[in-house]
Amino acid sequence: MNQHIKASGDTANPTRADTSQHVVRLVDLKRRFGVTAALDGVSLTVRKGEILGIIGRSGAGKSTLIRCLNGLERPDSGEVFIEGREISRLGERDLQPLRRRIGMIFQHFNLLSAKTVEDNVALPLKIEGRPKAERLARAAELLDLVGLSEKAKAYPASLSGGQKQRVGIARALAARPALLLSDEATSALDPETTRSILALLKDINRQLGLTILLITHEMEVIRSIADRVAVIDAGRIVEQGSVWSVFADPRSEITRSLLGAIRPQLPTELAARLLPAAGAETILRVDVAGEAASGPLLSDLATAVPGAFRLVHGGVDHIQQQPVGTLFLSVPGSDVSHLAGIITFLKSRQARVEVLGHVANPV
Numbered sequence: 001m002n003q004h005i006k007a008s009g010d011t012a013n014p015t016r017a018d019t020s021q022h023v024v025r026l027v028d029l030k031r032r033f034g035v036t037a038a039l040d041g042v043s044l045t046v047r048k049g050e051i052l053g054i055i056g057r058s059g060a061g062k063s064t065l066i067r068c069l070n071g072l073e074r075p076d077s078g079e080v081f082i083e084g085r086e087i088s089r090l091g092e093r094d095l096q097p098l099r100r101r102i103g104m105i106f107q108h109f110n111l112l113s114a115k116t117v118e119d120n121v122a123l124p125l126k127i128e129g130r131p132k133a134e135r136l137a138r139a140a141e142l143l144d145l146v147g148l149s150e151k152a153k154a155y156p157a158s159l160s161g162g163q164k165q166r167v168g169i170a171r172a173l174a175a176r177p178a179l180l181l182s183d184e185a186t187s188a189l190d191p192e193t194t195r196s197i198l199a200l201l202k203d204i205n206r207q208l209g210l211t212i213l214l215i216t217h218e219m220e221v222i223r224s225i226a227d228r229v230a231v232i233d234a235g236r237i238v239e240q241g242s243v244w245s246v247f248a249d250p251r252s253e254i255t256r257s258l259l260g261a262i263r264p265q266l267p268t269e270l271a272a273r274l275l276p277a278a279g280a281e282t283i284l285r286v287d288v289a290g291e292a293a294s295g296p297l298l299s300d301l302a303t304a305v306p307g308a309f310r311l312v313h314g315g316v317d318h319i320q321q322q323p324v325g326t327l328f329l330s331v332p333g334s335d336v337s338h339l340a341g342i343i344t345f346l347k348s349r350q351a352r353v354e355v356l357g358h359v360a361n362p363v
């Protein structure tokens with residue numbers, strides 16, 4: 001299944017080789033702090049109109065990556081292209097207009113408390129020296145987009161966290177950036193507000209074709225709205241691909257660990273009864289995704305391999321409209337050839353099969 005899934009994931013976007021479609025392109029980026037390699041050869045691209053999620057644990061290198069992107073940090077080596085222009089060697093003066101091509105939203109919103117909501121939203125245009133009427137018209141348009149028109153004259157202190165982030169999003173879009181960079185933008189919000197902010201970002205991505213780079217440590221955020229994901233660990237991209245393919249078939253240990261509870265698990269009472277030695281039943285974990293998960297896999301298995309098996313747990317989820325299934329099967333008896341027949345059949349259908357263990361008594 002590995003090759004099958006990765007192949008379908010990577011060919012899903014035909015713009016891969018076309019660099020004019022890259023809003024951001026990082027090439028072999030390296031940055032050390034003393035003995036720490038904060039970025040250790042990062043290469044990645046963000047394509048026009050896509051949502052790319054970058055996920056990693058604390059200290060993985062995410063902030064250093066952002067700082068290299070907006071020119072606050074100079075890499076020791078490597079290149080940073082924003083809309084085709086290499087920025088890592090530019091001086092402060094040349095960086096200013098390029099920075100405006102990147103709108104940013106932050107975990108703690110970073111609104112100016114002494115300014116009204118509309119003035120916060122219009123601030124990037126004020127910095128650009130745009131006339132007041134134009135600034136206010138743009139602020140009104142954006143507040144309408146984020147559903148906060150009635151709060152134009154309010155001050156940030158009177159808003160909820162979710163409303164503050166909506167203002168942050170409107171402000172980030174004011175100067176019509178090429179890229180929206182979201183730095184842990186939902187990490188301070190409760191789950192329901194997080195969902196509404198993520199839905200808003202997805203809406204804006206669809207409506208305006210806005211390119212979004214999401215930096216997060218939460219897989220749920222990636223799963224909700226990203227098209228592709230890149231996993232960073234110790235300054236390296238350890239895995240990347242379309243979200244559904246990485247969720248269905250995580251290659252690296254760190255990705256599996258970040259996926260944690262999001263991946264279906266055997267119920268704890270059953271997991272506690274697993275033994276390594278052969279018992280009355282063998283418990284299999286079967287992961288299957290994409291085309292392979294849309295067919296009648298279990299009925300085909302029953303037809304192809306005579307003999308019993310039971311579904312004890314699992315189901316089929318949908319990520320990016322792709323079925324991603326995890327099934328836990330129990331195969332009774334000590335007939336090794338029956339078990340081998342089941343495993344061989346499932347693998348022939350691009351499923352990934354793992355023997356989790358055995359239980360002494362039927363479950």
Ligand SMILES: Nc1ncnc2c1ncn2[C@@H]1O[C@H](COP(=O)(O)OP(=O)(O)OP(=O)(O)O)[C@@H](O)[C@H]1O
Pocket residue numbers: 033036037038056057058059060061062063064065
């Ligand atoms: N200015 C600095 N001086 C020394 N070490 C640094 C500096 N900036 C980053 N580092 C180190 O580089 C590594 C990557 O840090 P970075 O802040 O980029 O990670 P992160 O993924 O953003 O972490 P977090 O999610 O906790 O913000 C860490 O080991 C960090 O201690």
